Amino acid sequence: MIRFENVSTTYPGQNRAALGNVNVDIEKGEFVFLVGASGSGKSTFLRLVLREARPNHGRVYVAGKEINRMASWKVPALRRKIGTVFQDFRLLPNKTVAENVAFALQVIGKPKSHINLVVPETLELVGLEGKGDRMPDEISGGEQQRVAIARAFVNRPQILIADEPTGNLDPETSVGIMKLLDRINRTGTTVLMATHDAGIVDQMRKRVIELSDGTVVRDQSRGVYGFQH
Amino acid sequence: MIRFENVSTTYPGQNRAALGNVNVDIEKGEFVFLVGASGSGKSTFLRLVLREARPNHGRVYVAGKEINRMASWKVPALRRKIGTVFQDFRLLPNKTVAENVAFALQVIGKPKSHINLVVPETLELVGLEGKGDRMPDEISGGEQQRVAIARAFVNRPQILIADEPTGNLDPETSVGIMKLLDRINRTGTTVLMATHDAGIVDQMRKRVIELSDGTVVRDQSRGVYGFQH
Amino acid sequence: MQLKYVFSETGNGLKRNVSMTIALVVTIFISLTLVGLGLLLNAQANKAEDYWGSKLQISVVLCNQNSRSPHCTSGETNPAQQAAIVDILNTHPEVASYSYETKAQAFKTWKKIYVSKDAEERQIYAAVTENDMQNSYRVTLKDPQQYRGVESALSGMDGVDKVNDLRDVLQPILTTFNKMKWGALVVAAFLLLAAVLQVSNAIRLAAFARRKEIGIMRLVGASNLYISLPFLMETLVAAVIGVAGAALAVGGVMYFFVYGNLRPDLHVVEWVSWRDAGTALAEVAALGILATLIPTLVTTRKYLKV
Amino acid sequence: MQLKYVFSETGNGLKRNVSMTIALVVTIFISLTLVGLGLLLNAQANKAEDYWGSKLQISVVLCNQNSRSPHCTSGETNPAQQAAIVDILNTHPEVASYSYETKAQAFKTWKKIYVSKDAEERQIYAAVTENDMQNSYRVTLKDPQQYRGVESALSGMDGVDKVNDLRDVLQPILTTFNKMKWGALVVAAFLLLAAVLQVSNAIRLAAFARRKEIGIMRLVGASNLYISLPFLMETLVAAVIGVAGAALAVGGVMYFFVYGNLRPDLHVVEWVSWRDAGTALAEVAALGILATLIPTLVTTRKYLKV
Ligand SMILES: Nc1ncnc2c1ncn2[C@@H]1O[C@H](COP(=O)(O)OP(=O)(O)OP(=O)(O)O)[C@@H](O)[C@H]1O
Ligand SMILES: Nc1ncnc2c1ncn2[C@@H]1O[C@H](COP(=O)(O)OP(=O)(O)OP(=O)(O)O)[C@@H](O)[C@H]1O
Ligand SMILES: [Mg+2]
Ligand SMILES: [Mg+2]
Secondary structure, three states, rough: OOOEEEEEEEOOOOOOOEEEEEEEEEEOOOEEEEEEOOOOHHHHHHHHHOOOOOHHHHEEOOEEEEEOOOHHHHHHHHHHHHHEEOOOOOOOOOOOOHHHHHHHOOOOOOOOHHHHHHHHHHHHHHOOOOOOOOOHOOOHHHHHHHHHHHHHHHHOOOOEEEEEEOOOOOHHHHHHHHHHHHHHOOOOOOEEEOOHHHHHHHHOOOOEEEEEEEEEEEOOOOOOOOOOO | OEEEEEEEEOOOOOOOOEEEEEEEEOOOEEEEEOOOOOOOOHHHHHHHHHOOOOOOEEEEEEEEEOOOOOHHHHHHHHHHEEEEEEOOOOOOOOOOOHHHHHHHOOOOOOOOHHHHHHHHHHEEEEEEEEEEOOOEEEEEEEHHHHHHHHHHHHOOEEEEEEEEOOOOHHHHHHHHHHHHHHHHHOOOOEEEEEEEHHHHHHHHOOOEEEEEEEEEEEEEOOOEEEEEE | OOHHHHHHHHHHHHHHOOHHHHHHHHHHHHHHHHHHHHHHHHHHHHHHHHHHHHHHOEEEEEEEOOOOOHHHHOOOOOOHHHHHHHHHHHHHOOOEEEEEEEEHHHHHHHHHOEEEEEOOHHHHHOOHHHHOOOOOOEEEEEEOOHHHHHHHHHOOOOOOEEEHHHHHHHHHHHHHHHHHHHHHHHHHHHHHHHHHHHHHHHHHHHHHHHHHHHHHHHHHHHHHHHHHHHHHHHHHHHHHHHHHHHHHHHHHHHHHHHHHHHHHHHOOOOOOHHHHHHHHHHHHHHHHHHHHHHHHHHHHHHHOOO | OOOOHHHHHHHOOOOOOOHHHHHHHHHHHHHHHHHHHHHHHHHHHHHHHHHHHHHHEEEEEEEEOOOOHHOOOOOOOOOOHHHHHHHHHHHHEEEEEEEOOOHHHHHHHHHOOOOOOHHHHHHHOOOOOOHHHEEEEEEEEOOOOOHHHHHHHHHHOOOEEEEEEEEHHHHHHHHHHHHHHHHHHHHHHHHHHHHHHHHHHHHHHHHOOOHHHHHHHHOOOOOOOHHHHHHHHHHHHHHHHHHHHHHHHHHHHHHHHHHHHHHHHHOOOOOOHHHHHHHHHHHHHHHHHHHHHHHHEEEEEEHOOO
């Protein structure tokens, strides 16, 4: 589903490479944790998958296509296959929960009838039934992150990317979010999540890829956060 | 140093109070953790201390003054007594480390000679000796947070406020930051830190104030994160 | 307060928002130039009104030998005809007063106005004699707008060559000055509105570009004045450049057009002087500074408040 | 694509940036109005040049009985004097060709031009006879700028009343049209620059106000066109309002000034027509749309790129 072949990338004006010769292969349906110290390149890895950044060397394949050779007008189509969730939720404060989720479908031109069908369905899936009419600041942080996940998942993407989705949440709320991501993963969606949260990684026992200074230093199929190789 | 007397506050357009009848008294030189679920009101508490927000009821005293009766032109003087650190560092990307720290002194009109003296001193204190000429994106996240702490502390404030300062850092780096805050606390500075990081709270064994839905549900002198009263 | 910081921040701000600054300066410049020209035209209209004030009469020109009017068949107006004319002037309800201008007086005025630089024209003018002039009555009206009655009563009389209504000639010029003045001021008002709105937009954009710095300044306790001074300076610089441009443009019009063309060649009226231009420019400068400082203060209060 | 979204976003965008939009519309409006007036003045200058083209000659007016020039002491120019004049015209190096206009021809032209609405003036004009006219030579020059030689050679001769140089009268009018044209176009160019810069500033501000939405749109895979269409529409609406305002303003000038004042009262030249105004406005509309669309496209590419 996602394949990195000798990928290196350096941000403009930087000396140090953000990623150096990374080789990773993630299969369809996998659940992968991306761990590593601050600045180790986790977010950069995710940006490459979304083609928000491009590698200086090597190739990035997503859903069978080499995305760096892709014409830029095809990038929107790529991104429709990928749902994305961030630490800071990124909800529109002036839209209700349901409108926030619907927005993701409207702007890619889905018909209204389809939107009216799948939005309540997805809100139920993430555990927000009956809260569609609330505004984002009327619900808790955990619920806001559920809205963000609903928005990312409402178009049923093949891949779900999450960059420290529990970074702003307390430990209890975080567990709920992880259960939801696990449920989404079990529908066949590939989940790739960057995190610092040792507790979560230790508990989930999924595949762990550890980055350090931009290189893969560990790739373990049922790993924990703190493992030292 | 900081006293809340029956403080309640509601954000405009909200039904639910962000803080409800909070009474807290923090002595000079204390180290206090503010914990609680997402949305429990930790950041609001800190904003009230900085007079970035104002209470609807009750009184907030900082350094012996009731800050809500204070004329708005006196607010800068109040803020010079308080150093502040955030999760997202908030460094100026086009200034070097030393310039970022010096900026805080320049804009409050300190003479150049004073700046040239205290900036290197403070950089050494936070463990960044020799890195003054680096740009923020040339150093690690942990180092960036040290710069932010140096900037907050360079004017030797009586109070240091930190809102989830380790939220973006990996566990190892976080420990270093906590050691630094502890060191600053031991110089007599009152430290007030909001956090989700159970590990840190458990390890430090300092006073813990827990908020839940805007009310203080625990105030314990040598507490842990997960304590249930 | 370190003024160095304020100046360097002002410079940076201007550079960062080059396109905004240029747009702003151009709009201020053009609008103030038009305000300046409007004020000059106003001064000109006032000058013209003073200058022509006494001339906004009608004059009843009597026949001389050269007159070709059908009412001048008998040549020079005779005393009987003249008495009939005076009778009308004494009794007509529209007439306030009148005076008699003899050929000699007319010739004196003629010689004053018809001074030419051109040698040949001077020769021709020299050939004109007092006898080519005509006697006339200068009639002041009760209501300057009510003159059709007396005009038609007199122009049909024998011995009256023609009834000259100087207002027919001068009023259109005055009206033209006034129209041009209002045209310039209306366009200037539009552009000033645009300039004021642009000032506030420029500040929004600048506050946005500098939002990180501003956030940190507020956090570490920089004073309000310190935070907003670079913004004030930025728009002040734009205003000063705009005012200077307007001064140059108005000065150019004065130098090349008023002093270069009108004053030496056209003596119909007294033209505006450097002194009038100075007054207009002082007003323009005050307006330019106010029109930028006020929106700046309002907008900085809104976007930079503690 | 849901056009409803695009329209509602366009509306929201315009509302959100009211002050930016007004400033933009005003600047576009005024600059395009000035471009329109500049183009009209250009058409007017061309028309005047065509109309007066043949008149940019010099005419050598011979004496008649009424002439007062010192070279007309003997009354009507006699054949000997006329032969001397023709001699000069045949040999002078500045002269390309010449023709003779008799009193009869001059009288015909005179009657054509001096048609008055005024009853009294008509009476006076009726008294003018062919004999009040003067014979003259119409001289075409080799180089229209070189005429001082022949002028001074002829004006000193006996039998020559005066040498009229129509260019002395008409050229200043032409020059005035041209100066006004360039004045309008230069000011318009400044304001157009300001408008173009404002378009890009308006888009920067709008992109900033909508940065959250845009970020999410890019993330969930909205197409580039979909993201930028509201921006395009926003500036297009501003441009259309500006163009409409300019059309109204130019139309007003045509209706009230050209058709209301100039055409009925001033016959010295053929004035611009509605047809010319139409052409000017078509050019203005094209310019207005281009001057807003191009910076919009450039800026949206820069600030909204995938
Ligand atoms: N926009 C950027 N411009 C320049 N350098 C950047 C940029 N973004 C990241 N970097 C640098 O690239 C490296 C990798 O950063 P990245 O954000 O991928 O790390 P991360 O693992 O996500 O860290 P964190 O846990 O703090 O989010 C770091 O050294 C960082 O300074
Ligand atoms: N600017 C705001 N406008 C409206 N409501 C707000 C605003 N900021 C916070 N709130 C609301 O006030 C309550 C308390 O928020 P606060 O940010 O203080 O919580 P917190 O404990 O800091 O949460 P977190 O751990 O997520 O940072 C929440 O219900 C939140 O939705
Ligand atoms: Mg990251
Ligand atoms: Mg908070």
